[in-house]
Amino acid sequence: VNRFLHFGEIAAWIDSTPVHAWARELTFATENRIVLVMQVIHVLGICLVAGSIGIFGLRMTGVVGATQPLGDLARRLLPWAWAAILINLATGVFMVVERPERAAGSLTFPYKMLFLAAAIVVTAVFHVTLRSDPGYWERDGGRRAAARALGAVSLVLWLGVIFAGRWIAYERVPI
Amino acid sequence: MNIDGILLWFEEWPLGMAVNESEFWFPFMESVHVVSFAFMVGSIFFVDLRLLGFIGRGNPVRLASRILPFTWAAFIVAVVSGTIMFAPAASRYFYNPAFQWKFVLMAVAGINMLVFHFGVWRSVAAWNDAAPTPAGAKIAGVVSMASWVGVVIAGRVVPFLA
Numbered sequence A: 001v002n003r004f005l006h007f008g009e010i011a012a013w014i015d016s017t018p019v020h021a022w023a024r025e026l027t028f029a030t031e032n033r034i035v036l037v038m039q040v041i042h043v044l045g046i047c048l049v050a051g052s053i054g055i056f057g058l059r060m061t062g063v064v065g066a067t068q069p070l071g072d073l074a075r076r077l078l079p080w081a082w083a084a085i086l087i088n089l090a091t092g093v094f095m096v097v098e099r100p101e102r103a104a105g106s107l108t109f110p111y112k113m114l115f116l117a118a119a120i121v122v123t124a125v126f127h128v129t130l131r132s133d134p135g136y137w138e139r140d141g142g143r144r145a146a147a148r149a150l151g152a153v154s155l156v157l158w159l160g161v162i163f164a165g166r167w168i169a170y171e172r173v174p175i
Numbered sequence B: 001m002n003i004d005g006i007l008l009w010f011e012e013w014p015l016g017m018a019v020n021e022s023e024f025w026f027p028f029m030e031s032v033h034v035v036s037f038a039f040m041v042g043s044i045f046f047v048d049l050r051l052l053g054f055i056g057r058g059n060p061v062r063l064a065s066r067i068l069p070f071t072w073a074a075f076i077v078a079v080v081s082g083t084i085m086f087a088p089a090a091s092r093y094f095y096n097p098a099f100q101w102k103f104v105l106m107a108v109a110g111i112n113m114l115v116f117h118f119g120v121w122r123s124v125a126a127w128n129d130a131a132p133t134p135a136g137a138k139i140a141g142v143v144s145m146a147s148w149v150g151v152v153i154a155g156r157v158v159p160f161l162a
Helices: A008-017 A018-029 A033-061 A070-096 A100-104 A107-134 A140-169 B003-011 B015-021 B025-052 B061-094 B097-118 B118-126 B135-161
Strands: none
Touching: A008 B135, A018 A033, A018 A070, A033 A070, A033 A140, A033 B025, A033 B061, A033 B135, A070 A100, A070 A107, A107 A140, A140 B003, A140 B025, A140 B135, B003 B061, B015 B025, B015 B061, B025 B061, B025 B135, B061 B097, B061 B118, B097 B118, B097 B135, B118 B135
């Protein structure tokens, strides 16, 4: 997958950019502490995503009882999820720019990005539909079944993002 | 039995040793740990945000607390996966300052929860729907968020001090 996506060439190109040099200098000057700070922010972002999308997804699948309208829940929780996703994109980009060979040499990194893209699309579909019509997913039996299925898909995709992300430290491939 | 004896007992636990030696099961346990603590901390954050009035004002506080059984389930999964990873290197973790901080901060979070539950929560009927939550609830929310953020920070620092 990595060779097909030319991750090696992309990593080599990032290595040659001034922003990579800047990130490396920052890491060196702070004795690695900047990486620790980015990782901590990234993990706190994961907590916000897991909390907001976890609660929302459990409600979509019907595991958590319907105590409040789905539209209200989306309006309250999903802005926090989007903010956390943006924070994690920023901290994630820093970590890739700082050490591109880490991402490029990981078997699971491309899968993490694939799951992430799909998970963002599914979450956006929920948010957009519920914003224009708060009752969209509870209109009839068919919609409710679709909500349960799509809610489960969303939870599985976000689970995949976290697993593939944690595995970046382990499954190494030549680039 | 002294503390080093207990740590040795953990280190000789066959399940911990087997997981530690597996190229699949160790990262698997780490991933399970991240998913479970992230959901636990994240869902606690949202209850705290309701107590602070940043989210769902006017929406009953009791509704926010409906998520807590799932939070507890995630906590149990995090404890089990954490124990399995702790065991094979028990003494290395036990004497790691970041690891010690992590447990002190978890104790703070636990005590805060007990104080809240047996204190201001008993009068929840009076402020369940009202916009402003009492000062005691706000303090509990701030202490909870701060201590859990601290737990996450300390947890991430652990490998840097290993």
